[in-house]
Amino acid sequence: MARTRRRNRQTVTIDDVARQAGVSAMTVSRVMNAESGVRDATRQTVLKAVSALNYQPNRSARRLAKGADVHIGLIYANPSDSYLGRFLRGALEAAQASDNHLIVDICEDNTPATHVASAMRLAKAGIAGVILPPPTSSAPEILSIFEELHIPVATVANGNMDQKHNDINIEDETASKEMTQYLIELGHRRIGFIKGSPDQMSSTMRERGYRQAMAEAQIEIDPNWVADGHYTYRSGVTAAELLLTSTPRPSAIFASNDDMAAATIGVAHRHGLSVPEELTVVGFDNSPSAISVWPELTTIDQPVSAMAKSAFNLVLSKVGLGDEADKELRFEHTHECRLIERGSSAPANP
Amino acid sequence: MARTRRRNRQTVTIDDVARQAGVSAMTVSRVMNAESGVRDATRQTVLKAVSALNYQPNRSARRLAKGADVHIGLIYANPSDSYLGRFLRGALEAAQASDNHLIVDICEDNTPATHVASAMRLAKAGIAGVILPPPTSSAPEILSIFEELHIPVATVANGNMDQKHNDINIEDETASKEMTQYLIELGHRRIGFIKGSPDQMSSTMRERGYRQAMAEAQIEIDPNWVADGHYTYRSGVTAAELLLTSTPRPSAIFASNDDMAAATIGVAHRHGLSVPEELTVVGFDNSPSAISVWPELTTIDQPVSAMAKSAFNLVLSKVGLGDEADKELRFEHTHECRLIERGSSAPANP
DNA sequence: ATTCTTTTCGTTACCGCTAACATAACTCTC
DNA sequence: GAGAGTTATGTTAGCGGTAACGAAAAGAAT
Numbered sequence: 001m002a003r004t005r006r007r008n009r010q011t012v013t014i015d016d017v018a019r020q021a022g023v024s025a026m027t028v029s030r031v032m033n034a035e036s037g038v039r040d041a042t043r044q045t046v047l048k049a050v051s052a053l054n055y056q057p058n059r060s061a062r063r064l065a066k067g068a069d070v071h072i073g074l075i076y077a078n079p080s081d082s083y084l085g086r087f088l089r090g091a092l093e094a095a096q097a098s099d100n101h102l103i104v105d106i107c108e109d110n111t112p113a114t115h116v117a118s119a120m121r122l123a124k125a126g127i128a129g130v131i132l133p134p135p136t137s138s139a140p141e142i143l144s145i146f147e148e149l150h151i152p153v154a155t156v157a158n159g160n161m162d163q164k165h166n167d168i169n170i171e172d173e174t175a176s177k178e179m180t181q182y183l184i185e186l187g188h189r190r191i192g193f194i195k196g197s198p199d200q201m202s203s204t205m206r207e208r209g210y211r212q213a214m215a216e217a218q219i220e221i222d223p224n225w226v227a228d229g230h231y232t233y234r235s236g237v238t239a240a241e242l243l244l245t246s247t248p249r250p251s252a253i254f255a256s257n258d259d260m261a262a263a264t265i266g267v268a269h270r271h272g273l274s275v276p277e278e279l280t281v282v283g284f285d286n287s288p289s290a291i292s293v294w295p296e297l298t299t300i301d302q303p304v305s306a307m308a309k310s311a312f313n314l315v316l317s318k319v320g321l322g323d324e325a326d327k328e329l330r331f332e333h334t335h336e337c338r339l340i341e342r343g344s345s346a347p348a349n350p
Numbered sequence: 351m352a353r354t355r356r357r358n359r360q361t362v363t364i365d366d367v368a369r370q371a372g373v374s375a376m377t378v379s380r381v382m383n384a385e386s387g388v389r390d391a392t393r394q395t396v397l398k399a400v401s402a403l404n405y406q407p408n409r410s411a412r413r414l415a416k417g418a419d420v421h422i423g424l425i426y427a428n429p430s431d432s433y434l435g436r437f438l439r440g441a442l443e444a445a446q447a448s449d450n451h452l453i454v455d456i457c458e459d460n461t462p463a464t465h466v467a468s469a470m471r472l473a474k475a476g477i478a479g480v481i482l483p484p485p486t487s488s489a490p491e492i493l494s495i496f497e498e499l500h501i502p503v504a505t506v507a508n509g510n511m512d513q514k515h516n517d518i519n520i521e522d523e524t525a526s527k528e529m530t531q532y533l534i535e536l537g538h539r540r541i542g543f544i545k546g547s548p549d550q551m552s553s554t555m556r557e558r559g560y561r562q563a564m565a566e567a568q569i570e571i572d573p574n575w576v577a578d579g580h581y582t583y584r585s586g587v588t589a590a591e592l593l594l595t596s597t598p599r600p601s602a603i604f605a606s607n608d609d610m611a612a613a614t615i616g617v618a619h620r621h622g623l624s625v626p627e628e629l630t631v632v633g634f635d636n637s638p639s640a641i642s643v644w645p646e647l648t649t650i651d652q653p654v655s656a657m658a659k660s661a662f663n664l665v666l667s668k669v670g671l672g673d674e675a676d677k678e679l680r681f682e683h684t685h686e687c688r689l690i691e692r693g694s695s696a697p698a699n700p
Numbered sequence: 701a702t703t704c705t706t707t708t709c710g711t712t713a714c715c716g717c718t719a720a721c722a723t724a725a726c727t728c729t730c
Numbered sequence: 731g732a733g734a735g736t737t738a739t740g741t742t743a744g745c746g747g748t749a750a751c752g753a754a755a756a757g758a759a760t
Contacts, residue, residue: 014747023709026711058747064414064748066749085434410715411717411745415719415745
């Protein structure tokens, strides 16, 4: 008698499926990987066997055989709750899909010291690349450490003008234009705009989108309708105060992010203006604060998961560079956003 | 010439180390897994080779050979930011250590519908067990789905009286007692207490710890010193109002969580009382709100990472039950907490 | 019908590591 | 110092998949 079989953890293996379908394991493998060169009839037979046995490929075996099993790091530091969740989901999915691993490291506080600690921890764990969501995507210490170590990095929304080549971002300009057009379609003409931080690239882009939409609709922008801001609630208060005391008063205000939009709603209420009946207010980002105000904000939602996925595939393509051409490592440098209509916007009063 | 070698991703393998150290691969494996039965001299040689080559074992190969590679799910739904981070870190570490995988699923909103969706998603992904941090640990839909599917579950702080056997929790009572003793040592005698939600087990425990410490110090508790609360900021305001208008006024207030402690500080300020000079306020949980008030709260910190680790090992032990005795799957059902001293507490004025 | 392609499928070897077994080395009796 | 009992190390055979190659079957061309 043969020696006792070592283990029997795996309930159903590729061989079981092959036997059941009357083909070789290799054919099953091809079907599972959606490779070409399998006759359709055969594919059907295999798929039937797969679902009959409820076969689930063993990822470790697959990784091992493929020689994949690259570890990609991810340093996260206090973005918003929902953002992290969505980001993580996208990154994990991309990791699973490519048979690779994601190692998450957390910076308790967003300080240089912890940045360095996180980066070193990951480096020691033997990662092949890193993806950095905001705000770590803009941390100079992290960036420089990985540059020294020649570990590829993909950043998300790092907001920096240079090194766009390895950053994943959104179509700020397009989305901003779309939002402005939405307001115009609602009948608004006097549309105010609150800018973001001047040092962030997104601010420039969002303002550009606004101006472009206005220009295309042939609406001249009164200089009083545009106020400075810094993406903070506080700065939103100041800006809104300015806009709402100008004459003629805007009938709609487009703030460059949700925090400032929330501030605008607050100021409007203090001025006795009801939103959206007397004033339409819209934001950008779909952050948690967008639904913690009343009325809830019409805003722009970012495809966070998709961006994370792109970032993952971007580093992956850099890691496996010398080896072979990117197979299915599709990624977009810029992503499209989606307008979410909520209660803070309404047609203009004639 | 031999056929071309297939891949060469792995830079340094166990065989390289074995060759360098002049031993067999098996010996290296034993050293890497800290097994007994290797002479100390040999171990040293191997370790030297390991660090010389900077050898990093291939996890996939290890998983595959060991027959580990169990997938454990984790459903998360909007706990606090830092909590999630710490929890995730612990769970991931435990997964790595045991050569298993963690699959994270996110409930966007904490509703029954999304609970069901998450649970089904994980079930379909072929997980062998689940760990549930709060608040999903108390979601009845999730619990019942996995019970039907006979998938083991480990909850963390589910706050439910029954089914303690698969819940990981903290030493509420001990920690609460410790905090009270700390206040007594500071010279406080009139110590007020704000209770938590009556339906949560933790509330009972925390109150019990408070009463026990007082009893041991032979301080009789004036009924006016104990106010009801519900773990919310709002309820904290009401409770604090009550406590601060009673005579004699407490010199210290111990709130059952940080939100209520923060509320207490607010009320104190409104009453013209300076914290901590005229009133000491302490909380429980070390939540983000603990450091977003001024002065920052002295509070109790939970070992979130350790609890996650325990939860992971707990499910693991349930999963691998029939096979073999738990090797190193150590876990604690209850964890000790740590008192964090910040600015909101000071010695009592004579 | 025969030969040449192309497509479809099977065979073999191996990914990197470890369980189980085999063997060698070393200790300890008496 | 031979035999028995331990302890330390090596050997072999997989774990469950897939890359590379080859062979058979199906089409296309002569």
